Amino acid sequence: xxxxxxxxxxxxxxxxxxxxxxxxxRESFDDRLNHILxxxxxxxxxxxxxxxxxxxxxxxxxxxxxxMYHYFDSKERMLFLIxxxxxxxxxxxxxxxxxxxxxxxxxxxVMIRSHLGYFAANMAALKVCSHELDSLTGGAYDETRRVRxxxxxxxxxxxxxxxxxxxxxxxxxxxxxxxxxxxMLNWLYRWYDPKRGRAPTAIANQFADQFLYxxxxxxxxxxxx
Amino acid sequence: xxxxxxxxxxxxxxxxxxxxxxxxxRESFDDRLNHILxxxxxxxxxxxxxxxxxxxxxxxxxxxxxxMYHYFDSKERMLFLIxxxxxxxxxxxxxxxxxxxxxxxxxxxVMIRSHLGYFAANMAALKVCSHELDSLTGGAYDETRRVRxxxxxxxxxxxxxxxxxxxxxxxxxxxxxxxxxxxMLNWLYRWYDPKRGRAPTAIANQFADQFLYxxxxxxxxxxxx
DNA sequence: GTTGTTCGAACGAACGTTCGCTCGATAATC
DNA sequence: GATTATCGAGCGAACGTTCGTTCGAACAAC
Numbered sequence: 001x002x003x004x005x006x007x008x009x010x011x012x013x014x015x016x017x018x019x020x021x022x023x024x025x026r027e028s029f030d031d032r033l034n035h036i037l038x039x040x041x042x043x044x045x046x047x048x049x050x051x052x053x054x055x056x057x058x059x060x061x062x063x064x065x066x067x068m069y070h071y072f073d074s075k076e077r078m079l080f081l082i083x084x085x086x087x088x089x090x091x092x093x094x095x096x097x098x099x100x101x102x103x104x105x106x107x108x109x110v111m112i113r114s115h116l117g118y119f120a121a122n123m124a125a126l127k128v129c130s131h132e133l134d135s136l137t138g139g140a141y142d143e144t145r146r147v148r149x150x151x152x153x154x155x156x157x158x159x160x161x162x163x164x165x166x167x168x169x170x171x172x173x174x175x176x177x178x179x180x181x182x183x184m185l186n187w188l189y190r191w192y193d194p195k196r197g198r199a200p201t202a203i204a205n206q207f208a209d210q211f212l213y214x215x216x217x218x219x220x221x222x223x224x225x
Numbered sequence: 226x227x228x229x230x231x232x233x234x235x236x237x238x239x240x241x242x243x244x245x246x247x248x249x250x251r252e253s254f255d256d257r258l259n260h261i262l263x264x265x266x267x268x269x270x271x272x273x274x275x276x277x278x279x280x281x282x283x284x285x286x287x288x289x290x291x292x293m294y295h296y297f298d299s300k301e302r303m304l305f306l307i308x309x310x311x312x313x314x315x316x317x318x319x320x321x322x323x324x325x326x327x328x329x330x331x332x333x334x335v336m337i338r339s340h341l342g343y344f345a346a347n348m349a350a351l352k353v354c355s356h357e358l359d360s361l362t363g364g365a366y367d368e369t370r371r372v373r374x375x376x377x378x379x380x381x382x383x384x385x386x387x388x389x390x391x392x393x394x395x396x397x398x399x400x401x402x403x404x405x406x407x408x409m410l411n412w413l414y415r416w417y418d419p420k421r422g423r424a425p426t427a428i429a430n431q432f433a434d435q436f437l438y439x440x441x442x443x444x445x446x447x448x449x450x
Numbered sequence: 451g452t453t454g455t456t457c458g459a460a461c462g463a464a465c466g467t468t469c470g471c472t473c474g475a476t477a478a479t480c
Numbered sequence: 481g482a483t484t485a486t487c488g489a490g491c492g493a494a495c496g497t498t499c500g501t502t503c504g505a506a507c508a509a510c
Contacts, residue, residue: 048275048359048360051275133415172435173431176432179412179416180409180431180435182412184405184408184412187408187411198398206397206402210402210436210439210440214434214435215435215438216438
């Protein structure tokens, strides 16, 4: 089932075991794959996964229909590659941005800023990830779920730390609180237009304020900055 | 395009112009239509609109494939009927619950409670409405959009009144705030399991608290109850 | 006998995928 | 250095299946 190794793609600077002599063809393979996946991401974001026919994706990528199957063995695998890479990039981006930030409240602000920043910079990919979560099945679904769970755990532990440090006797279900934050953030793909709306950083700040005040119930969140 | 009048269906106690004599066959037609739409809602909620074949819906409803087309002239019209009725019911439910409530903060609480209550009671229908927003095209899409805009305006004006009454010098984009609330609420269909999670009313209360404190930045929301 | 319901059977179109082939570039052989 | 073998990359054409929809006959009710 997992014949097309996904790790190869984003572990680009990893220890290479066997393929490094014929560098030329290898690099051009990955470049070509990336190009096709980007085209696919655009089409799927526009019309949805089921409506996005392989013919339409092939046309958008400038490849023949049959030629696509040199890069993945099925349409579902194509969607998996898009989602798996995006979720991993999102997670790595978050971990990187959190480095050196210790204060829980500031961690939460960084997290929301990071999520929204990546969102705004990769709208199509994150629309596909938010909307087509259940379009994968079996092992492919499980693998993306694993990454999403990692992401959830990082965010959840930040929410926990914020509440532990500044709890004010309110009874808050922390899972519900975390999911409400994801809802606030991910729903963006339904309404946000980067050409018309406010800048992503402005929205991120407002979201962070709203969510923090919502958690803490008072203004004290500010003295952390 | 709009051959199958949708208003007839939920304006059930409206002034009837022409059809009230042959009550028997008329009622059984509506009942049968309702039954098919409910089955369709379940199938679409489970596998998505595109994957939900008319054959699968027909089997779930206990009707032959051809027999479905006696109640709507296309698959898209079937989806339209589901969405249009659900959105209208949601809107009417909200207006009803708001009657007699004057205080803005309490209005907002009622709104969140109402939305979540309807959500919990009609999970499948609201999943279809949240997830398949863009599956309609042309006039059908416009009609559902109109109802959704009505719903937005009611909620937005409540947010406006809350902020006007309790503004504390914070700069808040009210559209962004309203959409963040819809995100928090509608994202529910992605994670909430009525059999495992907390009761809908408990979640509604926490959502209301979070969103209100988030808007106002302090605890004063409570003295409205 | 008309009208409203229901259905089996079939339609053309579109889908994801596969097959057999071609084309260049590289590797191997002499 | 010329010739041959090997292989990845790409494509046109077709496969079998499933899709939404239609048609005409059958049956019921009044």
